Every structure is written in structure tokens, then in C-alpha cells.
Amino acid sequence: MTLAETKTGTRAPDNRGSVVISVDAMGGDRGPAAVVAGIAESAERNPDIRFILHGPKAQLEQLIARRGDLAGRCDIRDAQGVVTMDDKPSQVLRRGEGTSMWSALESVRNGEATVAVSCGNTGALMALSMLRLRKLPGVNRPAIACLWPSRNPHGFNVMLDVGADIRADAQDLLTYALMGASYARNGLGLARPRVGLLNVGTEEHKGRAELKQAHELMPATAESANFDYVGFIEGSDLPSDRVDVIVTDGFTGNVALKTGEGTAKLIADLLKQAFGNSILSKFAALLAMTSLKRLQKRIDPRRVNGGVFLGLNGTVVKSHGSADATGVSAAIKLAFQLAQTGFHNRLAARVAQSLAPEAAGPAGETNIK
Amino acid sequence: MTLAETKTGTRAPDNRGSVVISVDAMGGDRGPAAVVAGIAESAERNPDIRFILHGPKAQLEQLIARRGDLAGRCDIRDAQGVVTMDDKPSQVLRRGEGTSMWSALESVRNGEATVAVSCGNTGALMALSMLRLRKLPGVNRPAIACLWPSRNPHGFNVMLDVGADIRADAQDLLTYALMGASYARNGLGLARPRVGLLNVGTEEHKGRAELKQAHELMPATAESANFDYVGFIEGSDLPSDRVDVIVTDGFTGNVALKTGEGTAKLIADLLKQAFGNSILSKFAALLAMTSLKRLQKRIDPRRVNGGVFLGLNGTVVKSHGSADATGVSAAIKLAFQLAQTGFHNRLAARVAQSLAPEAAGPAGETNIK
Structure with a gap:
């Protein structure tokens, strides 16, 4: 359903x-x-x-x-x-x-x-x-998965861990991939989720040791657990439509989650200021209300409210x-x-x-x- | 000047x-x-x-x-x-x-x-x-510092390291604080910058070992190097006005930087879509243009363009x-x-x-x- x-x-x-x-x-x-x-x-x-x-x-x-x-x-x-x-x-x-x-x-x-x-x-x-x-x-380490507004048709990507633990070794990252893919299948209805590993670049030689190790092991896990592994992704890819599930350790995931929320909040506040600046722009904001409400509904954190403990x-x-x-x-x-x-x-x-x-x-x- | x-x-x-x-x-x-x-x-x-x-x-x-x-x-x-x-x-x-x-x-x-x-x-x-x-x-480890749009009167916070290295120990984090404060004094004209340490929570017991250690040592460094140490901050505080310089390792900083950029880009795209949805909202967007341009200028990455190697x-x-x-x-x-x-x-x-x-x-x- x-x-x-x-x-x-x-x-x-x-x-x-x-x-x-x-x-x-x-x-x-x-x-x-x-x-x-x-x-x-x-x-x-x-x-x-x-x-x-x-x-x-x-x-x-x-x-x-x-x-x-x-x-x-x-x-x-x-x-x-x-x-x-x-x-x-x-x-x-x-x-x-x-x-x-x-x-x-x-x-x-x-x-x-x-x-x-x-x-x-x-x-x-x-x-x-x-x-x-x-x-x-x-x-070994349970994880918290959150939903992240994205460009995908279903509107969200899954990211985990966003804060259950502050570290994760290669085996933990593989387990997160498995659990995140299962969540995407059952929570978002995706038959074969695409999983990416969060890193500081998409090149194979980049990143910490546990990331390189997980990167090596991921294809085999992907095959047995029925998901696609798309490789390393970067912070800018979190809302991307080339991935459905983002795997990272709980320290990085928590910082990314709160950074995204903080950025969205800053832009919303600046937007409010910008529209409040003159009578004309207040009038424009009134006209634009329907559009802005539609946007707000799309990125409203209340509507993607629920981290899941896996x-x-x-x-x-x-x-x-x-x-x-x-x-x-x-x-x-x-x-x-x-x-x-x-x-x-x-x-x-x-x-x-x-x-x-x-x-x-x-x-x-x-x-x- | x-x-x-x-x-x-x-x-x-x-x-x-x-x-x-x-x-x-x-x-x-x-x-x-x-x-x-x-x-x-x-x-x-x-x-x-x-x-x-x-x-x-x-x-x-x-x-x-x-x-x-x-x-x-x-x-x-x-x-x-x-x-x-x-x-x-x-x-x-x-x-x-x-x-x-x-x-x-x-x-x-x-x-x-x-x-x-x-x-x-x-x-x-x-x-x-x-x-x-x-x-x-x-x-020991040089760092890349970037400017981050913020609620501060000068409009920006400094964050480092955003990608020179993928790790940092407690001593590196202290050096980043020192260098970031010096950059804020000379680049942003702040007499006594406030420095925060990026973590997954503001409580003292949270975070990785090197963060707890740096947290202990920071007050002494702050006193000798003429900055204020405000303690742990979270991802949502990156644009905050209670801090001027955000210290973190290059892995976390790089992910945060790209996450912020990706989020801003997603919101801009959704905003464009929202305004393009009907004739009325297109007209509203036209009226709102001045306000939107003012906002864009504020958060335009081209205008804060320049990571500095320290x-x-x-x-x-x-x-x-x-x-x-x-x-x-x-x-x-x-x-x-x-x-x-x-x-x-x-x-x-x-x-x-x-x-x-x-x-x-x-x-x-x-x-x-």
C-alpha cells in the first residue's frame, strides 16, 4: 500500500x-x-x-x-x-x-x-x-535513519546513521546499507534502492580507511541484499536523484542533518526579511503565498517527521x-x-x-x- | 580597512x-x-x-x-x-x-x-x-577556511577545516582555532572572535575523544590567543550569531559545507518551480524580483568565493x-x-x-x- x-x-x-x-x-x-x-x-x-x-x-x-x-x-x-x-x-x-x-x-x-x-x-x-x-x-551498532527532501520522484532520500552512535567501522557501514535499503523498500516503496556512501569526494582514493574498506565490500553486499551500490557521494548529493539511501557514521550524519536544517531555516528567515522590505514586496508575497505554501509543504520538517531506530x-x-x-x-x-x-x-x-x-x-x- | x-x-x-x-x-x-x-x-x-x-x-x-x-x-x-x-x-x-x-x-x-x-x-x-x-x-595539519553566510552583523562565519585533511587530533583543532580566529580578525575585522567546536550536541559528555580533549584545552588557548571560546556547537549553529569561527576536522567540515550548498541549491530550485506554477505566481515572482535578488546577493556563493589555505x-x-x-x-x-x-x-x-x-x-x- x-x-x-x-x-x-x-x-x-x-x-x-x-x-x-x-x-x-x-x-x-x-x-x-x-x-x-x-x-x-x-x-x-x-x-x-x-x-x-x-x-x-x-x-x-x-x-x-x-x-x-x-x-x-x-x-x-x-x-x-x-x-x-x-x-x-x-x-x-x-x-x-x-x-x-x-x-x-x-x-x-x-x-x-x-x-x-x-x-x-x-x-x-x-x-x-x-x-x-x-x-x-x-x-553491532543500531542506527537512526531520517528522511531528507530530495529531487527523487518520491520526494525523499533516506540517510543513516544520523546520531545513534558517533563512530562506525566498515562492517557497521555495510549493515547500515542493508538496513537503509530495507527501510527504503518498506517505508518508501522502492523495489531496488540505490545506496551511496558519504565521503569528501567521489574518487576511489579519497576518504578514511573504513570508508575505503566498506567501498570495496559494498558490491557483494548489494548483490546479496538486492540493492544497487552507486559508490561514494558528497554532501551536495544528499538531495540528489542519483541515490535513495545515504550511508554514513552517526557523527557525520548528525552534523549533515543539522546543517541542512540550519541552512533551510536561515534561507526561510532571509526570505521573510526580503519580502518584508517594502509595500510592493509585501504585496508580491501575498500573491506568491500559494506558491510559497506549496514549497513549504514540500520542505516542512514536520511532514518528514520521524527518525527511525533500526x-x-x-x-x-x-x-x-x-x-x-x-x-x-x-x-x-x-x-x-x-x-x-x-x-x-x-x-x-x-x-x-x-x-x-x-x-x-x-x-x-x-x-x- | x-x-x-x-x-x-x-x-x-x-x-x-x-x-x-x-x-x-x-x-x-x-x-x-x-x-x-x-x-x-x-x-x-x-x-x-x-x-x-x-x-x-x-x-x-x-x-x-x-x-x-x-x-x-x-x-x-x-x-x-x-x-x-x-x-x-x-x-x-x-x-x-x-x-x-x-x-x-x-x-x-x-x-x-x-x-x-x-x-x-x-x-x-x-x-x-x-x-x-x-x-x-x-x-601539523594546514587547513582550508571558508566563509559561511550567517546571522552575524558582518554576514559571515568562518569554518575550518573544510577539506585540507580528513582527520584532526586535539592539537590540530587548537591550531585551527588559533588560525581561524586570526583569519576572522584580519579578514572580517573582528577584534575578539568567538570560536566554537563542532560536535553532535552541546553537552560536555558528547562527542569523540579528540573533541573532548580539545574542549578541555581550548580555554587556555583562547586566553593566550585573544579569542573567546563558546564551547561545543551543532550543525544547526553554523549560520548562528553566537559564534564567529567554527572549528572541525576536514572530513566533517567538507561534508557540512557541501550539505549547506546542496540544501541552498535545492531550495532555490524548488522556489523557482513554485513560482513557475501559475500565471499569478509568475506575476508575483516578477513583483518580488527585487526582494529575491537582494536575498540572492546575500547567499550567493560567488560573493563568498574563496577558501583560504592556512x-x-x-x-x-x-x-x-x-x-x-x-x-x-x-x-x-x-x-x-x-x-x-x-x-x-x-x-x-x-x-x-x-x-x-x-x-x-x-x-x-x-x-x-
Whole structure:
């Protein structure tokens, strides 16, 4: 199914029944009201979705009572503790039990939900996810994948790791390629994603040792895991249409992600200033509003809201801390899409296959998506 | 003196006489015509500037003959060889003698010119600069510094290293801070630049080992070298007004630089599309033209055209390979500014002082800019 079908909610109910998403109501900058508004928006659009919502029971019950769309489709799990943006991951690991974040992961851990969504502290969420869900066998370093506005027809490229870890060796980069390609197949519907390795130049002799090593090993992995390897790419290629998945270590990926966001924000601010400069340009801006809104919708970070944690026993979607209802709803849509396609089991099978390729039969005969 | 004074060329001639800039006419994507047009533009604006131009003599003489502003102000040094964008640095090191790039550096090496400018292959230019100019005593890894559009009143931040090397240890990062601060003082006219260290978060416990180590050592360096250390910054802070100089390793800096450029290009393209969508929005775009042009001027990469190689015995300005006359002229303006302020000697003194701080007297008593 496509994202559009999910969005309009016109798809006829099928035998797979409802998809349950576990949602951390707390820890975002805008509090639980924005989270409840976001899940209500998703519930309205998508009849196949149900929620388990984690946070202080009395407060959540009040918020939910006002949303008709959520009636009978949202279980509440009481959790009085909240992980704040300032909490250090190490503290949360020791004292996080009883928080809404811990509780949200628990629903995935015990199989009640397929995907967990949180707007909370990224470092703490990753640390807790590692502790409670554990790494998938064969994955040394889990990764966070984000969507990046691109010139591709589907509008986005996948980049990973954008901050789960600060380093990655050649083997980690191969695993990221595998996981990123699987995410692109299931999250973006691409049959055979093109994967590039982020470097400071496209020539073979460039870059760090682990990049050169991964570059050597990538073609074999690509063949067995059903993706195309396009070679080294540069920072300017992140929005390019010659690649779908960008593989890099979490330090570089995090700097690139925030640099892109910062650049877009600067240009938006300068554009606002430019249009505010004279009566004539204010009038022009008014006329141009439709065009500008169309553009904003295209590059609005709220609409690509959701970093996905890959390489754990369960899928976790990290929404922006500052997400409003639209942002939360976008993260929920992604979570639903991944749950619906059975993404987690497919990814696990891919990783298992790469560990023992001989057991999976010759390349191309596999049915794993 | 300020950039504005240089640009208008209204400053009265002083006793220092003319500044000589050595220019590589070849190796850029647009050929020597764009380079000659660029230096002619600079010559017209700035009566204090003279050139030594390197390339095939007959061809350059023809181009110069057409430019009245260059009459008597441009020496030609015949060099028949050209370093192309595809040449590997290692090849150029072995066979580069006789190229215009080699020749351009020679004029700085023998003291005829203070600064060299080239639009050619960055890797080759850095390799040749290292070979012919040699590293400044006390500098382990030279760096390339670029200007980044920012919210600061002066409009730009300095970032280094953006690609001279692919790694940097703590000591290199301290040297980059020193050199970047000196560049900001002399190139941007900032009395006491604020320096930040690029990381994946602003908390002290984050980041790689060399970053944590540099973070510990930075306050002492800042005190002796007359800059303020603002701590860790993130990718989203690159255009920020809470920092003037951004220090990072050349791998991360190069990815960030190209990511910023790629993002700006994507937004510009989407904006064009958005405005082209209907007659009404085309009309709006026409009305908005002045505002958009003002914005474009602000973020036009041609106007911040010039990476500067720091840490060598001589200053080298690397212009964009695709620079047109405006781009070349911007690079020349920067080269002039750095030559005029005696930047190179000041930077060398800073590095020497940091090697033997006790010899330079107590902090604050130094006159080095």
C-alpha cells in the first residue's frame, strides 16, 4: 500500500486487522496535548489504527475525552515519570523505569504493539531502546535513519546513521546499507534502492580507511541484499536523484542533518526579511503565498517527521521534540506504514541472511523485501 | 580597512604601495577568459592592486589586451601546463612543474607576491602548496577556511577545516582555532572572535575523544590567543550569531559545507518551480524580483568565493572551480584584504606565540592581530 492510501483512509479493511502503535505522550516540548491532537488526527484519517498511550492517566484521560475520533481506540497505560530533554542517557538507564518512555517501549517488548513513537530526548530513547529491546542478532551498532527532501520522484532520500552512535567501522557501514535499503523498500516503496556512501569526494582514493574498506565490500553486499551500490557521494548529493539511501557514521550524519536544517531555516528567515522590505514586496508575497505554501509543504520538517531506530528487536520512531499535532501525525503515519508492511521481520531476515548468505540460497531467489 | 573601502577604491594611496596578487589563469571550469574578466573587475575597483598572471603567454596576452583596466598592471608568466580537475594530487606532485598552478605558487614562494589565487583542482592545489610553500613551523595539519553566510552583523562565519585533511587530533583543532580566529580578525575585522567546536550536541559528555580533549584545552588557548571560546556547537549553529569561527576536522567540515550548498541549491530550485506554477505566481515572482535578488546577493556563493589555505609559508586563496568573473573578483578581493592587513605575518606570529607562550609576555599585552 502507498502512503496516499493510508492518508485518505479509503482502503477497505483487510484481514490483517488493526495495527497497534505504542505512543509516549510525554517528553515533547509541547506536552501531551500536542501528542493527543496528533494521534487524533491520525485516527480520523486511518480507521485501521489503534493506540496504547503512555503517561499520567488522569491527564491523558481528560485530553482523550475531548477527541471523539479516539473513542474506544486508545488504551492508556499509567506512567507518572517523565524523561526530560536535559536528562542524561546514563541517568535514564538507571532511573528510567516508571517513565512514559520506558512504558512505551515495554509495549513493543511484550508484543502488544509493533512500533513505538516518542517525541522525547533522543539520547535517552536510544539508550533505553538498546537496554529494553536489545540489538538484533548480527547488528553491532543500531542506527537512526531520517528522511531528507530530495529531487527523487518520491520526494525523499533516506540517510543513516544520523546520531545513534558517533563512530562506525566498515562492517557497521555495510549493515547500515542493508538496513537503509530495507527501510527504503518498506517505508518508501522502492523495489531496488540505490545506496551511496558519504565521503569528501567521489574518487576511489579519497576518504578514511573504513570508508575505503566498506567501498570495496559494498558490491557483494548489494548483490546479496538486492540493492544497487552507486559508490561514494558528497554532501551536495544528499538531495540528489542519483541515490535513495545515504550511508554514513552517526557523527557525520548528525552534523549533515543539522546543517541542512540550519541552512533551510536561515534561507526561510532571509526570505521573510526580503519580502518584508517594502509595500510592493509585501504585496508580491501575498500573491506568491500559494506558491510559497506549496514549497513549504514540500520542505516542512514536520511532514518528514520521524527518525527511525533500526537494528533493534522492534521499531522505534523518534519524532522531533518540538513536533506539533501535524508533526506527531506524520510520525504516526510512518510508524503505521512500517508496522503494516511487516518491516521489522523483513529487516531481521535481511540481517540474518547477510550473516549466513549460503543458507538463504543464491542471490535473487529470496522473497525478503 | 574594511571590505567596503576596498570595494569602492576611494581610499587615498598610502605609503605601502601596491599589493601584488599571483593568479593562476588556468584550471577553472570556465577557462582563462573568466579569470581575466574577474581580475579586470578587481583592477577597475581597486587602484592599489597589481597582478602576476600565470598561463600560456600568447593566450593571456590576447585576453588582457582587450581590458583597458589591466594595462601596465599585469605581468604574465608563461606556463604551458594545466592541472585539470581530474588530475590526482599525487600525479601533480610528481609532474606539476611547468603548470600555471605551480608557477602561481612560485611567485609567493620567492616573495614577488603575498597571496596566490587559483580556481583549480583543490586537492592538487593543497598538495602543491604543501610541497612548495611548506608548513608553517608549529603547524601539523594546514587547513582550508571558508566563509559561511550567517546571522552575524558582518554576514559571515568562518569554518575550518573544510577539506585540507580528513582527520584532526586535539592539537590540530587548537591550531585551527588559533588560525581561524586570526583569519576572522584580519579578514572580517573582528577584534575578539568567538570560536566554537563542532560536535553532535552541546553537552560536555558528547562527542569523540579528540573533541573532548580539545574542549578541555581550548580555554587556555583562547586566553593566550585573544579569542573567546563558546564551547561545543551543532550543525544547526553554523549560520548562528553566537559564534564567529567554527572549528572541525576536514572530513566533517567538507561534508557540512557541501550539505549547506546542496540544501541552498535545492531550495532555490524548488522556489523557482513554485513560482513557475501559475500565471499569478509568475506575476508575483516578477513583483518580488527585487526582494529575491537582494536575498540572492546575500547567499550567493560567488560573493563568498574563496577558501583560504592556512598554516603554510604564504597564503593561498582557492576560488570555486566554476567561478565566473564575479566569483574570481570576490576571491581577489579577499586575497587583497589579507595581503593588505599583513595577515600572513600575524598568523605566523600567533602560531609561534602558542608554541612558546612564555616568550610572548602575559596574555593581553601582545599586539599581534
